[in-house]
Amino acid sequence: MTAVRGFPAFPPQRAGARFATTWWGQAWIKALEDTSLDQTLLRKGRAYAKTGQVGPITVSPGRLAAITEHEYDTVVRVEQLTDAAWERFLDQVAAKAGHIAALLDRDVPHDLVEAAEDAAVPLLPTVGDLEPECSCPDWGHPCKHAAALCYQASWLLDGDPFVLLLLRGRGERELIDALQNRDLPPARSGAAPDAAPDAPAGGVPAAQAFALGEPPLPDPPPAETAFTPLALDPAPGVDVAALAVLAASAAGRAREILLRGRLEPLSEYQDRVRLAADHDLDLGLEPAVQAWRYGGAAGLDVLDTAWTPPRQDLARAQALLESGWDGEPPPHLETWRNRWTLGARQVRYGRDGRWYPFTEHDGHWWPSGPPERDPSTLLP
Known part of the structure; x- marks a missing residue:
């Protein structure tokens, strides 16, 4: 029909x-x-x-x-x-x-x-x-x-x-x-070669499998599970030290997922910076590594990107700055987009709603500390 x-x-x-x-x-x-x-x-x-x-x-x-x-x-x-x-x-x-x-x-x-x-x-x-x-x-x-x-x-x-x-x-x-009515082959049905003798030779029909429902998930492992570094023997063409770093990095990310429930995906550049910051690798990314250690992906974004925050965010920050001087007029700042500069000190507003401090060295701005919600606490 x-x-x-x-x-x-x-x-x-x-x-x-x-x-x-x-x-x-x-x-x-x-x-x-x-x-x-x-x-x-x-x-x-x-x-x-x-x-x-x-x-x-x-x-x-x-x-x-x-x-x-x-x-x-x-x-x-x-x-x-x-x-x-x-x-x-x-x-x-x-x-x-x-x-x-x-x-x-x-x-x-x-x-x-x-x-x-x-x-x-x-x-x-x-x-x-x-x-x-x-x-x-x-x-x-x-x-x-x-x-x-x-x-x-x-x-x-x-x-x-x-x-x-x-x-x-x-x-x-x-x-x-x-x-x-379709018999799924073992490779598709997930049946192991040593499946129970009474299991259908061609696998389990899809409708029967779905009728079983979803079994309860096991309890999550403890978040503080210790990571044991890999003990690998040297092998031709294998960088054992790099493998050990990657394994430790994967274990750290898995632990963060257990604690937070999920993690935002990282670009290739962000992941290289994260690896260098977490494992003290010399990859020629010193300012980026410092930014990551202070603020993670948000800190790295503040280092690399200038952007224009919403007006209400800047107005709120200006009010905090004025109140931080106990009635005295705050110092004059050079302002450009999300960057406020006072001499050799600078604060940058991040997309996460926090201000990140920077210090000038040899004509370059370096991350100099953890972020704060109140910019007045980061300026002298």
């Missing part, structure tokens, strides 16, 4: 309503707009979509259809995947349990789409993949009615990516049944 889904007409939307908010919905819009030969018709299509000029939408394999204003029959066709392409797609979905869970949670992982593309399975349309048809007299490609239908379809895709899969040829129930 051919899968068909019907959706009620969208009511008129507020003026500032957006169309696609998910990345796959935005890819659908991009395919439409890259295909269009007339920006005026696209603009009219957006207006029609927002003002409710499209009737109930019917989605079926390869076909998106609706009755638009003046009873025009409007259709947008999408090429369906072949049976062989579906088999390759199911291989990619079954290769990672998270893919199935994400789809059932109405999400489309980037890596699933990329893996499908590598297997020559185009899920998301690109320029020229959307074929509009309409009974109106407009020769546009697409006309404003087909454009409006496509824009509204992005709302359907945002809410349920299975709409896209149905357009490509198969509905949600059909896909889930195919995955439930």
Whole structure:
């Protein structure tokens, strides 16, 4: 039986309503707009979509259809995947349990789409993949009615990516049944070579695995777990000392994650500075190392970047500066963006809301201490 889904007409939307908010919905819009030969018709299509000029939408394999204003029959066709392409797609979905869970949670992982593309399975349309048809007299490609239908379809895709899969040829129930009946090979199911004798030879069906639910996580290890340096024997072509530093660095980062719950990702430059600061490495990054030791990534950003803080932040700092002199007028500062200078002393405002002290040496500014919220405590 051919899968068909019907959706009620969208009511008129507020003026500032957006169309696609998910990345796959935005890819659908991009395919439409890259295909269009007339920006005026696209603009009219957006207006029609927002003002409710499209009737109930019917989605079926390869076909998106609706009755638009003046009873025009409007259709947008999408090429369906072949049976062989579906088999390759199911291989990619079954290769990672998270893919199935994400789809059932109405999400489309980037890596699933990329893996499908590598297997020559185009899920998301690109320029020229959307074929509009309409009974109106407009020769546009697409006309404003087909454009409006496509824009509204992005709302359907945002809410349920299975709409896209149905357009490509198969509905949600059909896909889930195919995955439930699919035997996953041991390498994909995660079954060890010495699995229990009563385990199915081909692995565990996805539906059965998900029905087990999520087991409780073990208690976290103590945050103060001591790190034992690696004892490695020298080997040709292996820098044992560098490996020991990297292992200690990884252990330190893991400990921070245990304490804080998460860590912000670091750029390659930030990570080199962090390694030099944490392990006393001579990498020619002395000012950056000092900045890292005083303020981490925020301190390094203050060293390298000048930026313009919000006016209210600067006004608050000025008030703190004036109150720090007990009624006396504060010294005159040279101010430029986030940097306030008094002779050979300088304070720089960081994006973390703290002021960092610097001292001039041989024409260069060096970090000279930990940051403070009150800049008056850092100036003489």
